[in-house]
Amino acid sequence: MKSISTNPIRKKTIITVLTGILVCSALYAANEFSVAQKNKSFSVKTLDIKVGDTVSFPNEDDFFHNVYSLSPAKIFDLGSYKKGETKKVIFDKAGIITVQCAIHPEMKMEIVVK
Ligand SMILES: [Cu+2]
Structure with a gap:
């Protein structure tokens, strides 16, 4: 045999x-994307990703940022963190997520999760 x-x-x-x-x-x-905070703004205004993808938010400014979202598809608050630090979020639901900074109200971007 x-x-x-x-x-x-x-x-x-x-x-x-x-x-x-x-x-x-x-x-x-799943893919990983990066959206930096630099010169008091996000490095991209919109980002298209898929369900299950991860986005990291590195702070490249000399001051603190506090990335958060109140969008129902992904509510999160990364807290405030300084230059050189990064935090990650896994987007597990489809939808449009508005990402903002709690310290700088003018900072805003959108993540479209499909
Ligand atoms: Cu900020």
């Missing part, structure tokens, strides 16, 4: 299936 690994047809099938799984997971894998 031949084992699975020595049967060439089965081996080919197993390789094809494994390649398919790898390709699919690469296509649907």
Whole structure:
């Protein structure tokens, strides 16, 4: 009796299936994005992401920022943090999220989660 690994047809099938799984997971894998706070503004005004993606918010200013959102699709408050620090948020629900800074009311951007 031949084992699975020595049967060439089965081996080919197993390789094809494994390649398919790898390709699919690469296509649907969650991504990570970065939105910096610099010169009292967010580095982008809008960001399109998918459900499950992560966004990090590095502070590149010499003063504190406090990134938060009150949008129903993702309510969060990262607290205030200084230059060089970053905090991450995973967006687990579809919707439009308005991101703001509690210290600088003029700072505003939108994340569209699909
Ligand atoms: Cu700020």
